[in-house]
Each structure stands twice: as structure tokens, then as C-alpha cells.
Amino acid sequence: MKQIHSDIIQFRGSHYDYGRHQGELLKGSLLLPNRRKQWPPSNKNFMINEQEATSILQTFAPRIWEEINGLADALEWNAHDAIREFGGYYLEYTRSGCSIFTREDFMVRNYDSSPQGYEGRFALYQPSDGGYATIGPTMQITGRTDGLNEKGLAMGYNFINRRNSGDGFICNMIGRLILENCADADEAVALLEELPHRRSFSYVLLDRNGKSIVVEASPRSVVSRESAVSTNHFDLLTEENRYQIEDSRRREEVILSQQDTMAEPYSAFRMLNDSDKGVFSKKYTTASGTLHTASYFPASLKVGFALGQDRLPLMLDFKKWLDGERLNAKRVKGRVDTHLPFAHMTEM
DSSP states (O other): OOOEEEEEEEEEEHHHHHHHHHHHHHTTTTTTHHHHSSTTTOOOOOOOOHHHHHHHHHHHHHHHHHHHHHHHHHHHHHHHHHHHHHOSSSSOOOOOOOOOEOSOEEEEEEEEOOOOOOEEEEEEEEEESSOOOOOEEEEETTESEEETTTSSSSEEEEEOSSOOOOOSBBBHHHHHHHHHOOOSSSHHHHHHHHBBBSEEEEEEEEEETTTTTEEOOOOSEEEEOSEEEEEESSSSSSSSSOOOOOHHHHHHHHHHGGGGOOOHHHHHHHHOTTTTTOSSOEEGHHHHHHEEEEHHHHHHTTEEEBBBSSSOOOEEEEEHHHHHHSSSSSSEEEEEEOSSSSTTSSOO
16 A cells, blocks of 8 residues: 555635746646656647647636746746646546546545546635635646535546547646636536537536536537436447446446435445445556545535545535635545555655
8 A cells, every 4th residue: 555645735816826836836846847757748649739729728718827827937937838737728648537426415526547647736726816716636737637616516527538639628627617617517518518628528517506417528519418427438429438438337337226325425435435335446557546535515615535445534614714714734645555656756
């Protein structure tokens, strides 16, 4: 078992200042040097059209654009490198697994991916220059793997396919845009229909009204359906699925067969986080091992978060934080059964 952690980052202020703050924190981190070793600028899959990316960011994410500028200034990077690293547009990232279950009053989500790409950052951000306050784990610094906003909208996503990609935002930036800009599931669906999508992903939404929607989004089409369970295949846009979706359907069936016993959130958390229940994954070498389990409560604005298997969630009161209280916790600690290094903890 490898001991791991996620740093809890708390900030209130403008997006530019938030970017500068993150840049200062990243100066002493292993994360960016490790990422450059994994994905050097010469890698053709990471090349971007700077002018195109700038235009699309300024159109759909002008506040995130300010955040990127703050990161660039703090790190003393040029615009091209900052957009490439933090822009969440037209980039290549590893595939992932993931399982999500919702009830009217909570969402529980396993984030499955590779340890080598995990950032170990859990962010609470309350902007002063527009956009909703958010809480959740980061990806590509500016993006989010899942999360909750001040309006009680929870979001998580599931990887579907890399094939037949298009020009557009990748999943983590889309997650951030949903949380910062949408008050409920209907607004999120409308945004997902408007945004350009790089890859095929399902976006699971749960709002304060108890509305649970799965949006199937590809570069070619965006459709939505009501559902309480989502894994790694489309039910409507089946032509976009991978050839092998057996494990995705297996996890879906495990959750569906147990959903009547998961009426309360702790039992649902245990179903996804316990290593003997059939949903938690240890497939870290294929970029589909469970790294964290998160639970989101739209009405109370509480969040539960755990790293690794068979853990009790650390409970965080986002509402109290929004009211001005500062969290005392600085890190979430856990254990993961893998020999692979984590990008924020070990020099690669």
C-alpha cells in the first residue's frame, strides 16, 4: 500500500489572483516537472493552435483565461506554454474509468485513472469577479474531475472513447465551466450543448431540486437522459462506444442490483469505496484504478472525500466555508494499492 495525500487549497478573490496564488504554490511542486517529463512539448498529441485556443477560451471561459494569465505571470511562462498546460482545450489525456450513483439528495462518485496523472489537489474557490464558488478535486490545475457549486449543482464525468476526436474542450475544463456557470441541471445541459467537445464523455448532473441527468456528449452530438447510474458507456449514442465495454456494464449491473440498499448516502459510499463490493477498481496499470471516492450533497452543501479503498470520508462543510469560515484541514490522506508513482509526490 502506498501512502498518498491531496492538498486542500482555499482561496477567495479574483481569477487572476487565484491563478497567481496557484502559480506560487506550484513553483515548489513536483507536479509540473513530472508532467513535462511524461508529456514533453515535442509530443505531437499536445500541440495546440495558440490563436485558436485563445479565442475559444476568451469566448467560453473569459474568467478562466484571467486565471491562466495569473498562472503564467507567477510561473514566468509564455502564453503558449500556459495555454498548453492549463487551458483544457485540444489536448490529449489518458483514458479513465469511473462510476457514479445518484439519489435525489446525494451523488457518490469513484474517480478511476492513473496515479501518474493525479494532481493531489482539492480546491475551494470563491471568486470575487463573477462565477459561482466551487469545491472539488483539480485536474490540469484549472479543471475539475468532479465537484459541487454554491447553488447545489453536483457534477462528475465518465470517459467513453478517444476515437474520432474533434477540436474542443477536454473533460476537466468542461467540468469547471459547468460548476462555475450553471445553477442547475437544465443550465448545465444547455451549456454542454453549446460547448465544443474534444472527446466522448458522459457528464452526470444532480441539482438541489433532485434532478439527476446523464448527458452523453461527443464531438458530433450531445443528448441527455434521466438516470441514477453512469459508468463508461453510452446508452443512447451507442455508436460512440468503445469495442470493449464489458467491465463498464458489469459495474453498472453491480450498482443497479444494489441500489435499493443504497437509500442513504453512507451505504452508497461504502458500495463504491469498499474493495470487496465489485465497483472499486485496482486496475492502476491500465489507467482505470480508483483514486478517490467523493460524495456531494446539493441541499446541505456538504462534501465527503476519501483517497483509496476502504476509507471513511473526510466530511467538509462547504456552506460554512462560503459563510467565511476557513477549513482547519490542510490535507486528505489515504492509501492506494499500487507501485506506480503519483505525480505530485515522487520525482519521475
